Amino acid sequence: MNIKDLLKEDSIILNSNAKDKNEAIHEMVEKHFQCGHIKDKFVFEKAILEREKISSTGVGNLIAIPHAQSETVCYPSLVAMVNKNGIDYDALDQKPVSLFFMIAVPKDGGSQHLQILAQLCQMLMEEDMVKQLINSQDEQEFIHLLFQNMDTMKDQNVVQNNIDLVAVTACPTGIAHTYMAEKALIEKAKEMNISIKVETNGASGIQHKLTKEDIEKAKCVIVAADKKVEMERFQNKYVIQVPVTKAIDHTEELLKNALQQKAEIYHGKELYKESNEKGTRKIYQHLMNGISQIIPILMISGILMSLIPYLQNMDVDQEYLTIMYYIASLTINIAIPITSAFIGDSIAGKQGFVVSLISSIFLINVQGNIIEGILVGFIGGYLALGLSHLFSYLPKDLQSLTPNLFVPIIGTTILSFLIYMLAPYFIDYVSLLNQNLDSIVVVIIGAILGMMMSIDLGGPINKIAYSIGIIGIFTGRYDMMSAVMLAGMMPPLIIWLTMLTSKVFDQEDKQKKWSCLLNGLCFVSEVAIPYMKKYKSAVKYPCIIASSIAGALSMYFQCGQAFPHGGIWTIFLINNSIYFISSLIISLIIGTLLIVIMNKLKLKA
Structure with missing residues (x-):
């Protein structure tokens, strides 16, 4: 699917006057409707807004790419819009958005929207390009600027027969980085006269996939990824594994090291040597990989357990209450192995x-509980990692049995x-x-x-x-969880009330006051981060002081x-x-x- 076939002059809006995110979305939906891309603008706008609830489509660098699949879409289509003033769009970099692309795909369109997303992100990576598009004088210039390098980009990953290096790039969202x-x-x-082939694990799937022949020819493999990629294919090759940002910010150093084979030979173990996230930081990441899985x-x-006393007072049949109690107890017991399993997975993959x-x-x-469960997760992960390394010395014919038989x-x-x-x-x-x-x-x-x-939100x-707080739930110390939740609600709520009652924040900041209120009430603290910074x-x-007081009061009053x-x-x-x-x-x-x-004291100073 080619973007040249989707974006036409009549589907471009220059000099939009939208004041906020909702107005911008409404204006682009209206343009889709005027161009005949959609049959029902209300249904499609609802689909766009539902997608925005999952996470903002403001990808950063002044760009937003709202998208949705809907039964009201006639065919894959695109609307572009420029708002020179910029709009607060909850973008990933917390900066205003000036350049918008709204993707519309039919309900049965599969992953077409992801393909369009990937193409757009590739085309819009250069800041100068984005600025030129924002300052376009007319629709013809906008289209010319957008597509002028498209044919060059299409062939940029074509390599010669003699491959020096191969690489894989991937980020959690699979879009920009x-x-x-x-x-x-x-x-x-190209500058260094090195032949390279790069596989991307992006939003539209795997592109330029490395073949067995590519990998065999290469002197070294670069894996620049912040999510899991297929690693088994790199067995016995020199591999450098780094965060995706390292490939962007320290490209020359990375290529030189790869060319000189300043790397370890991959034997099925993690090689994240280049990351700054070592030691306790890495342990923290493994722990969070386990804890985050059990929250739902x-x-x-917890809700089932909390409802049982209310239902008892309502004379609900004891048989139903027994079933509810059994499900609640079984669920919390299941959560311990799940925590362990995902900690092990973070350390050593499926074997861990x-x-x-x-x-x-x-x-x-x-009779083990959550703390022992966490320890089992770490021990199991590192044990699997060690066994995998040990069995890598077996004859090749036996190594195929390692992941599914020997290690487990x-x-x-x-x-x-x-x-x-x-x-005992x-x-x-x-x-x-x-x-x-x-x-x-x-x-x-x-x-x-x-x-x-509140010290470092998120x-x-x-x-x-x-x-x-979660450990408190497993141990019956429910007051710790209430203290944690109440304290986490404080920062956005305090910022909201300050916006409402004083002149500490400027008018631009105050546009998000109701977002602060809603997020605070929902125990979503991260919305306060931009204001704290x-x-x-x-x-x-x-x-921090108010959150500390909130936690202290909650535990003093035995809320749980x-x-x-x-x-x-x-x-x-809540008790x-x-x-x-x-x-x-x-x-x-x-x-x-x-x-x-504090703000008044600062002014006086």
Whole structure:
């Protein structure tokens, strides 16, 4: 599918006057309707807005690419729009968007929208190109600028028979960085007179796939990826594995190292040597890979457990309550092996997944809990990694049995035996955590957890505090989870109330005040990050203090919940919910006053 066939002069809007995201979307949908691309503009606009709820399509670098598949679309089509003033579009880089492309694809269009997305991202990687498009004088100039390098791009990844290097690029979204890294590698390789072929694992699937012959010819393989790619094909080759940004920012150094084979030979183990994310940071990533998978599971279990007392008072049949309790208990027990399995998967792939999963199922049958489950995940992952390396020395005919037979069976046997031997020595930390603590100790714990939630919103400290709250759910210490959730709600709510009652923030910032309110009530803290960065200590420290107070008050009043999310919408399922609301209001007022005071002191200084 070629974008040249999709974008015509009559589907381009220059000099849009849209004031916000919704107006911009409405204007582009209207243009689709006027051009006959869609039959029902209301249905299509709803589909676009539903897609935006999942995540913003503002990809950064002044660009947004809203898209949707709908039964009302007649055929694949495209509308382009320029808004020179820029619009707050919740873009990934938090900057205004001036250049828009809206993709419309029929409901049965498969992955056509992803193909169009990938082409657009490749064409719009250069900042100068984007600026020229924004400043186009007419539609003809816009189309000419957009397509002038398209034919060149199509052939840029064609290589000669003698391949020096091969590479794979991939990023989590598969849109921008995947193709930026490809472009950087190809252009720099051309400058250095190096022949290279680059495979992209992008939004439209795998392109320029490396063949067995390509890999065999290459002196070295570069894997510039922030997500999993197929690695088994690189067995016994020199491989450099780096984050995708390294291929963009340090291209020449990367190519030189690859050409000189300054790399390790791949034997089925991780080679992420170039990453700055080592040591404790890497451990944190593995832990989060496990914890993040069980949040929806704990939501179901916790809500079921919280509903049972209400249903008992309503004289619901005891048989149904027993079934609900059984499902809730089984669900929370399942969550432990799932956590272990995904920690193992993060460390050693599917072999680590299997060893950790089976071993942790055995663990819960000998009364192990979440902390032991986390340890099993790490031990299982690294055990599988070690066994894979050990079995790489077997004859090639036997190596094919390693991933599906030797590692799972031997790894599970070793780890299960270790669990069996250590089970009598497991610490009863459930009883330890649930003993009656002095009020001052409870307040201090709540204050520390609250402070951790706001120090680096969405960062490692925040996630560790959140993980402690989740561990509290498994151990019956439900007050820690309520303290964590209340503290995490504080920053966006404080910023909202400050916008509403003072002149601390400018008019541009205030456009998102209702977004701050909604996200805060939903326990989504990240919306506050841009304000903390922009206003620094004047906003950050008041939010940290208020979150610390919120955590302390929540634990002091013994607020508790058996589920890890939900915000204000689950208030009726929180123990001592009146005190939860009271703690929220008190902390909110304190945080807002602190921001106002700190800004006044700053002005006087």
